[in-house]
Amino acid sequence: MIENLCAHFGFTRTPFGRELAPGQLCRYPAHQEAVARISWTINERGLGIITGEVGAGKTVAVRAATAPLDRSRHTIIYLGNPAIGAAGIYAEIVRGLGEHPRIGKAQLVHQTGELLAAEEHEKGRLTILIVDEAHLLGVDQLEELRLLTNADMDSHAPFAAILIGQPTLRRMIKLGRFAALDQRITMRCTLTGMDLQQTTTYITHHLHLAGRDDTMFSTDAIGLLHEPSRGLPRAINNLALHALTAAYAADKAIVDATCARTAIAEVNQE
Numbered sequence: 001m002i003e004n005l006c007a008h009f010g011f012t013r014t015p016f017g018r019e020l021a022p023g024q025l026c027r028y029p030a031h032q033e034a035v036a037r038i039s040w041t042i043n044e045r046g047l048g049i050i051t052g053e054v055g056a057g058k059t060v061a062v063r064a065a066t067a068p069l070d071r072s073r074h075t076i077i078y079l080g081n082p083a084i085g086a087a088g089i090y091a092e093i094v095r096g097l098g099e100h101p102r103i104g105k106a107q108l109v110h111q112t113g114e115l116l117a118a119e120e121h122e123k124g125r126l127t128i129l130i131v132d133e134a135h136l137l138g139v140d141q142l143e144e145l146r147l148l149t150n151a152d153m154d155s156h157a158p159f160a161a162i163l164i165g166q167p168t169l170r171r172m173i174k175l176g177r178f179a180a181l182d183q184r185i186t187m188r189c190t191l192t193g194m195d196l197q198q199t200t201t202y203i204t205h206h207l208h209l210a211g212r213d214d215t216m217f218s219t220d221a222i223g224l225l226h227e228p229s230r231g232l233p234r235a236i237n238n239l240a241l242h243a244l245t246a247a248y249a250a251d252k253a254i255v256d257a258t259c260a261r262t263a264i265a266e267v268n269q270e
Contacts, residue, residue: 005248012211015244016237018060022067026205026233028198030191031061037189038065038162042074042128045157046186047149049134051170055234056191058164059132066128075119078130086140093129112148116158127159135165139177146181193231196223202233203240217243217255224260228267239263 002014025031034050038061041048050058066076077096084092090108091101097115102108119125131137137145149157163169170190173182194202200222207216217225217240225243229235242263243255252259 005245006210008248009216009244010211013209015210016206016241018234018237020209022064024209025060025064026202028194028202030194031057031064034058034061034189034191035065037187038062041162041187042066042069042126042160044186045126045160047145047157047161047163047184048187048189049163049165049170049173049185050189050191051165051167052191053193053230053232054166055232056193057233058191060233061191062130062162062164066130069128073125075125075127076130077127078132080132082131082133082137082141086138086144089131089141089144093127097127113158116148120158129159129161130164131161132164134163135167135169135172137163137165137169142173142178142181146184149184193229194233194236195231196226199226199229199231199236202236206237206240215254217260218257220257221255221260224257224264228264239267242266 005011006014027035034057038048038050040046042065050062052058066074069076075097077093079089079092082089087105087108090105090112093112094101094108094115097119099111099115102111116127119127131145145161145163148159149161167190170188172178173185203217203222203225207213221243225236225239229239239260240255240263243259246259246262246266247253247255250259
């Protein structure tokens with residue numbers, strides 16, 4: 001089906017896919033600001049929080065910010081699923097630094113501290129801890145993350161950390177029980193959806209990557225797709241691909257309002 005669709009429209013690749021190199025990403029203002037803030041947090045060895053709705057492009061922004069980093073000077077540890085308990089965070093850091101976790105939490109905490117220090121002082125590398133789906137972190141895990149940021153009597157950060165999560169993460173950390181962690185946060189960024197003009201640019205950009213520079217989506221079609229997507233990249237990708245499929249099925253050369261309505265109806269049924 002996808003191969004036939006690409007042949008019908010003359011695409012050189014499937015449009016609106018997520019497997020894009022950082023240099024191919026559409027750099028709309030919210031994305032650029034997030035990338036800049038993440039880069040600053042890493043340079044400052046800070047603790048940053050990136051929040052936004054599902055599909056807002058949070059992880060994509062972190063990927064874009066970390067892609068240019070020199071891997072000989074930076075060690076990136078990515079935790080995609082935080083449902084591993086408090087000790088699990090230490091264990092994943094240890095594994096990310098190339099060692100086997102010790103048995104027992106006390107030993108594990110000590111090992112983590114030693115490895116982070118060695119990574120910095122012996123290997124000359126900055127460790128960057130990225131925790132995705134961080135809104136799922138438990139109270140004990142957030143407390144352990146706070147304790148991990150302590151070094152040299154609170155005068156030095158042994159690593160940079162980026163927490164990525166849905167809006168509930170930001171609200172959760174504002175609760176009184178997390179006051180100590182909240183005070184350590186050096187960067188907060190909320191990714192919002194694109195406006196209509198930015199959505200138009202986004203769709204045009206992805207079509208260009210697929211080999212088409214002419215008008216393929218009518219103005220009415222883009223307007224219709226923008227409203228239910230709320231300008232969120234993942235939703236736009238999904239709706240735009242459905243709209244292209246509808247145009248292909250109707251043997252049309254462009255995506256018009258009818259195709260857009262068909263796509264919206266199909267996605268709403270999923």
